[in-house]
Amino acid sequence: MVGVNQKKIRVAMIGYQFMGKAHSHAYRDLPFYFDVPLKPELKVVVGRNEEGVKEAQEKMGFESYETDWRKVIERDDIDVVDIVTPNHTHAEIAIAAAEAGKHVITEKPLALTVEDAKRMHAAVEKNGVKHLTCYNYRYVPAVQFAKKLIMEGKIGKIYHFRANYLQDFIVDPNFPLVWRLKKDVSGSGALGDIGAHSIDLARFLVGEITEVTSMMQTFIKERPIGEMTSGLSAKGSATEKGEVTVDDAVAFLARFESGTFGTFEATRFATGNRNKNKFEINGEKGAIRWDMENMNNIEVYFHDDPEGLQGFRLINCTEEIHPYTGAYWPAGHIIGYEHTFIHLIDEFFRGIAGDKQTSPNFDDGVKNQIILDAVEKSANEKRWIEIK
Missing domain, CATH: 3.40.50.720 (NAD(P)-binding Rossmann-like Domain)
Known part of the structure; x- marks a missing residue:
């Protein structure tokens, strides 16, 4: 080794x-x-x-x-x-x-x-x-800063966590039947492909989920046989079709160990949304909003601001005080999606060098997988499912 x-x-x-x-x-x-x-x-x-x-x-x-x-x-x-x-x-x-x-x-x-x-x-x-x-x-600087604010008690006890992950890349019924649309290859559709990210962010920011109830739907039942080409693009057959065996959209409610009330939605049919991965967290002292399509920013609200000055304020998380950003450019010179992987790999390699297990790791992967399974089971059985 x-x-x-x-x-x-x-x-x-x-x-x-x-x-x-x-x-x-x-x-x-x-x-x-x-x-x-x-x-x-x-x-x-x-x-x-x-x-x-x-x-x-x-x-x-x-x-x-x-x-x-x-x-x-x-x-x-x-x-x-x-x-x-x-x-x-x-x-x-x-x-x-x-x-x-x-x-x-x-x-x-x-x-x-x-x-x-x-x-x-x-x-x-x-x-x-x-x-x-x-x-x-997890390794977007703004998300790391949101975690810091939560851990410091800046928004107090958390009442709500709501997440939406919205894409539209398979809206066209002629988009091919690629591996992401086959249950035996992908496991699930929007749920595992993008909803899994929302679940992980929820666990990272708020804590463990104890119970879920959900609904899932597949809008386009058959598609042309095809394969991925690059990114989220694909090519397909002009004549041969196959069955879509995963969800196109999922929505679920969740209860957290902390008592937080959770709402989640993931879909690849949200027309006009290319990669709208967002969350809002509401607490007794304030609130935090984040949207991946403006990934360098978070919006924060503090309940004890003076009357007349209350409201969400925008913070551009590119000051050196914000996580990771001191390694890049002067404040306001934003970074992008690709840098989240740099931060992820940096933490992992530092863990190897120091003989320390970092996160998100396979333990997180298992816990998220259990929640994905429970969400699907709830949709099939039309009832609340406890997370054990």
Whole structure:
């Protein structure tokens, strides 16, 4: 297993499309912005399509490429295995990597099922490797600052947490039947793809969820057979169609251990919303709002402001006092989506260097997976489900 005192950390990435691009960018830019104890060395990228993975290797800056992940897992010159493949492959790769003594990074949601998530968690714990589940929105500076305000008691006891994650990229009924729309590959639709982020933010900011009740709906039942191309784009057949087996939209209520009242919505049919990931938290002393489409800002309200001056104020979280921002530009010179992955990887590598498990980790991944499962079960059974 990797030694904690070495100056370089050697990375193998399994997969190379949307999230592969985000992760490889983070590895390349991390040492430029942060004084890191371990410098990433991009050893190998893996993909089934040789032409595609070779192009990715050259573009993303990896030393080599491979078409069989099993060969990579056994290599002596790999310290970290980063899994950015579809959800149904996470468990097998992550468990094999852990058993080979590699630290493991897995895109969210952690697995296809709760059972797989628990097996993954057991494997990394048994083998003493560090582990990361990529809930990157925790590491937006504004979200980190919101957490600080909450922990300092600035908004007092929290009454409400409400989250919406709204996209519209599959509104067109001719958008192809890609892996994200197949239950046996993705596990769920809007729920696991984007709702999982809202669940993780809720747990990070407010605490554990104890009970949920939900509804789910699929608007387009059949689509042309197709595949992802880049980002959230896809191409499909002109004639052949297949069944959509996941939700297009989900809404649920949640109760928290703290007594907080939670409301959640996730949909990929919110016309006009490209990536509207937002939350509002209402407490006895104030409130906090955040929206990913304006990710550098939070809005805060304090109940004890003088009468006539009360209202939400906008804070641009780019001052050096705000988390991570001192590594970048002068105040007001905003950062972007890609930097959330830099912060995520920075924390993880610091944890490896200091022999400390950081978060969000596989424990968070399992807990989020249990909530995803409960939300789906509630929709199917039309009742409240307790989170155990």
